Amino acid sequence: MKTAVIGGTGFVGTRLVERLRATGQETTSHGRSTGLDLLTGAGLPDALRSVDVVVLTIDAPSFDAAASPFFRSTTLNLLAAAGTAGVGHVVLLSIVGIDRVPDVAYYTAKVLQEDLIRSGPIPSSVVRATQFMEFVEPIMSWTSEDDIVRLPTTRLQPVAVDDVVGTLADVATGPPVDGIVNAAGPDVFPLDELGRITLRATGDRRTVVVDESAGLFGAVPEDALVAPPGARIGSVNYADWLTCRPPLS
Numbered sequence: 001m002k003t004a005v006i007g008g009t010g011f012v013g014t015r016l017v018e019r020l021r022a023t024g025q026e027t028t029s030h031g032r033s034t035g036l037d038l039l040t041g042a043g044l045p046d047a048l049r050s051v052d053v054v055v056l057t058i059d060a061p062s063f064d065a066a067a068s069p070f071f072r073s074t075t076l077n078l079l080a081a082a083g084t085a086g087v088g089h090v091v092l093l094s095i096v097g098i099d100r101v102p103d104v105a106y107y108t109a110k111v112l113q114e115d116l117i118r119s120g121p122i123p124s125s126v127v128r129a130t131q132f133m134e135f136v137e138p139i140m141s142w143t144s145e146d147d148i149v150r151l152p153t154t155r156l157q158p159v160a161v162d163d164v165v166g167t168l169a170d171v172a173t174g175p176p177v178d179g180i181v182n183a184a185g186p187d188v189f190p191l192d193e194l195g196r197i198t199l200r201a202t203g204d205r206r207t208v209v210v211d212e213s214a215g216l217f218g219a220v221p222e223d224a225l226v227a228p229p230g231a232r233i234g235s236v237n238y239a240d241w242l243t244c245r246p247p248l249s
Contacts, residue, residue: 001025001026001052001053001173002026002027002028002050002051002052002053003020003025003026003027003028003051003052003053003054003055003172003173004027004028004030004047004048004051004053004054004055005017005020005027005028005029005030005054005055005057006030006031006036006038006047006054006055006056006057006058006078007030007031007056007057007058007059008027008028008029008030008031008034008057009029009030009031009032009033009034010031010057010058010059011134011161012057012093012161012164012165012168013029013031013055013057013058014029015161015162015165016055016057016165016168016169016172017029019165019166019169020169020172020173023169023173025173028047028051030043030047031058034047038058038073038074038077038078039070039073039074039077040077041077041080041081044077044078044081045081045084045085047081048081048082048084048085048087049085050085051082051085051087052087052088052089053087053088053089053090053091053172053173054078054082054087054089054090054091055090055091055092055093055168055172056075056078056090056091056092056093056117057093057168058074060106060109063105063106063216064105064106065105067105067106067109067110068105068108068109068112070109071109071110071112071113071116072112072113072116075113075116075117076116078090079116079117079120079121079122082122083121083122087122088122088123088176089122089123089124089125089172089175089176090117090120090122090123090124090125091124091125091126091127091168091171091172092113092114092117092124092125092126092127093127093129093164093168094110094113094114094126094127094128094129094180095107095110095128095129095130095131095225096128096129096130096157096182096183096184096225096226096227096228096231097128097130097220097224097225097226098110098111098114098128099111100221100224101219101220101221101224101225103219104216104219104220106216114126123176123178124176124178125171125172125176125177125178125179125181126179126180126181127164127167127168127171127180127181127182127183128180128181128182128183129159129164129167129182129183129184130156130157130158130159130183130184130185130225130226130227131156131157131158131159131225132158132159132160132161132164133158133159133160133161133185133236133238133241134160134161136158136194136195136198136238137198137202139191139215139216139217140195140198142215142216143211143214143215144206147205147206147207148206148207148209149195149199149206149207149208149209150208150209150210150211150214150215151191151192151194151195151208151209151210151211151214151215151217152191152192152210152211152212152213152214152215152217152218152220153190153191153192153210153212153222154190154191154217154218154220154221154222154224154225155188155189155190155191155222155223155225155226156188156189156190156191156194156217156225156226157184157185157187157188157189157225157226157227158185158187158189158194158238159183159184159185159234159236160185160234160236160241162236163183163185163234163235163236164183164234166234167181167183167232181232182227182228182230182231182232183227183231183232183234184226184227184231184232184233184234185233185234185236185237185238186233186234186235186236186237187237187238188226189238191217192208192210194238195208196208197238197239197242198242201239201242201243202242202245
């Protein structure tokens with residue numbers, strides 16, 4: 001079986017390619033740096049030649065309203081090329097709870113992407129992940145000013161990227177689920193508490209102040225981003241992850 005990872009040069013895709021190849025799967029990696037342009041479709045026929053499974057891990061270039069047309073164009077181009085190439089399974093990486101947060105433009109765009117994949121002509125699987133542990137510090141940087149970090153009490157269930165990659169690899173090497181597989185970490189925290197835990201562990205002297213309107217997650221209902229029952233729960237908890245804090249690259 002041959003797998004193509006679209007977005008295979010990115011944060012998740014790079015790790016997924018490594019995981020699949022380590023288990024003996026024939027896997028190719030594709031992104032703008034390899035000559036693939038999903039917006040125009042350039043490079044898609046070559047990327048999908050003789051491919052059985054496509055895993056889509058791309059992000060939109062922005063979190064605003066421009067994300068919807070980006071996901072519409074890139075997804076339709078991918079589905080058309082995958083149909084022509086005879087691909088038998090499309091796997092999409094998405095986000096837990098996006099259908100419960102209509103006021104966030106990026107989440108609305110991801111719902112559109114999911115709908116296009118699931119209603120398309122190719123059997124599919126959607127893997128929804130909670131927020132990556134690796135992104136907690138960048139999330140805090142969005143609402144930091146001087147020695148203050150403003151965060152809402154929105155509950156998050158952070159998951160290690162390697163645990164999500166494991167779920168993606170399992171789904172990609174199995175039959176299409178024709179539905180959603182949720183992946184999450186073992187612990188749930190209010191975001192303000194998660195911020196304090198992170199600052200203490202890293203020796204950062206900034207102070208977290210509760211601000212329910214701060215940042216992207218200020219628009220999120222309290223439990224919208226917590227995984228539903230039946231989710232695959234990762235093996236890495238946040239406290240243990242903080243002791244090694246792998247790099248984002």
